[in-house]
Amino acid sequence: MKEYIDRLKEEHTLTREGFETLLSRRDADTHAYALEQAVKIRQQIYGRDIYIRGLVEVSSYCKNNCYYCGIRSGNKKASRYRLTPDEILDCCREGYQLGFRTFVLQGGEDAWYTDEILTAVIQDIKKDFPDCAVTLSLGERSKESYRRLYAAGADRYLLRHETATEEHYRKLHPPNLSLTDRKTCLKDLKEAGYQVGAGFMVGSPGQTYAHLAEDLLFLRKLSPHMVGIGPFLSHQDTPFAHEPNGDLDLTLFLLALIRLMLPKVLLPSTTALGTLHPEGRKLGILAGCNVVMPNLSPSGVREKYLLYDNKIATGLEAAESIDLLKKQMEEIGYKIVCARGDYPAS
Numbered sequence: 256m257k258e259y260i261d262r263l264k265e266e267h268t269l270t271r272e273g274f275e276t277l278l279s280r281r282d283a284d285t286h287a288y289a290l291e292q293a294v295k296i297r298q299q300i301y302g303r304d305i306y307i308r309g310l311v312e313v314s315s316y317c318k319n320n321c322y323y324c325g326i327r328s329g330n331k332k333a334s335r336y337r338l339t340p341d342e343i344l345d346c347c348r349e350g351y352q353l354g355f356r357t358f359v360l361q362g363g364e365d366a367w368y369t370d371e372i373l374t375a376v377i378q379d380i381k382k383d384f385p386d387c388a389v390t391l392s393l394g395e396r397s398k399e400s401y402r403r404l405y406a407a408g409a410d411r412y413l414l415r416h417e418t419a420t421e422e423h424y425r426k427l428h429p430p431n432l433s434l435t436d437r438k439t440c441l442k443d444l445k446e447a448g449y450q451v452g453a454g455f456m457v458g459s460p461g462q463t464y465a466h467l468a469e470d471l472l473f474l475r476k477l478s479p480h481m482v483g484i485g486p487f488l489s490h491q492d493t494p495f496a497h498e499p500n501g502d503l504d505l506t507l508f509l510l511a512l513i514r515l516m517l518p519k520v521l522l523p524s525t526t527a528l529g530t531l532h533p534e535g536r537k538l539g540i541l542a543g544c545n546v547v548m549p550n551l552s553p554s555g556v557r558e559k560y561l562l563y564d565n566k567i568a569t570g571l572e573a574a575e576s577i578d579l580l581k582k583q584m585e586e587i588g589y590k591i592v593c594a595r596g597d598y599p600a601s
């Protein structure tokens with residue numbers, strides 16, 4: 256299996272069958288080798304630097320009803336909140352003091368955030384913190400909307416494709432959502448000029464190695480600047496309440512493959528990984544990740560943005576505990592840096 260890793264490292268892709276074989280037949284040696292190579296590549300590009308992003312969860316209202324997500328519109332038990340523009344700016348102010356130079360505004364698809372409101376928020380953040388990047392993760396919007404938000408100063412946009420296989424997309428989403436629309440959004444975002452992020456959950460219900468191979472090929476073709484992957488974690492008030500959580504080792508292995516396939520990619524060690532395993536964040540870094548996204552939302556709303564059960568929001572996960580995170584990264588030989596952390600120019 257090591258020859259597959261070497262080929263991926265040299266050619267930055269494998270065939271569909273190659274990826275499927277690698278995923279299904281990997282053993283402990285292959286796993287260790289993939290992670291070792293991924294770390295080497297990450298080191299060549301980013302050294303020992305780890306970028307941080309302050310995550311502001313702006314709204315738990317969502318018009319969509321994705322079967323896996325705790326804030327789906329059909330979950331009548333979810334507590335809903337939305338931050339006002341002033342509250343979002345307060346989060347950024349606090350984050351700036353703590354050393355964050357990227358703010359990620361993420362939320363459900365909430366029509367309250369019109370282009371006018373978002374444009375003003377982005378412009379205010381850029382005015383108050385001109386040395387910071389703004390990342391949006393607000394779901395599917397029109398091409399015109401993406402363009403307007405980019406013109407207002409937004410730098411990056413995260414929109415996971417969730418799965419690149421039509422039939423699997425159908426299993427995870429209600430009929431009004433489509434993979435074609437999702438892909439169109441990613442194309443529109445790229446054309447608008449954003450640094451774009453795609454990604455998927457590992458172990459989402461019904462997922463096979465063939466689906467994952469398709470996801471890797473899709474990412475290779477899209478060649479995004481960022482890739483967000485994390486384990487699927489069940490939420491008690493969703494149709495997938497009783498589905499098993501995604502696997503830690505498979506997630507780490509996929510992170511390593513993504514680093515080998517897209518060497519310069521900005522790759523976060525996600526909250527879901529930190530929720531699945533107490534050392535998850537650290538293990539992600541040791542698999543080739545170079546980004547962490549601590550939670551900068553007001554503490555009163557953190558427990559309401561519950562995408563899955565037991566989501567962590569305190570301790571190392573909290574932006575205000577940045578010193579603890581710095582220490583943890585230093586323990587494994589890495590350094591949190593106070594920088595925008597853009598995708599490197601070629």
Ligand code: SAM
Pocket residue numbers: 323324325361362363364392393394395413414415417455456485486487488489490527562563
């Ligand atoms: N609404 C925006 C969107 O659709 O891109 C951003 C918010 S959405 C909640 C962010 C991501 O959370 C999704 O892309 C999905 O992959 C992830 N997510 C949702 N439910 C999850 C679960 N049960 N386990 C793990 N990740 C989940």
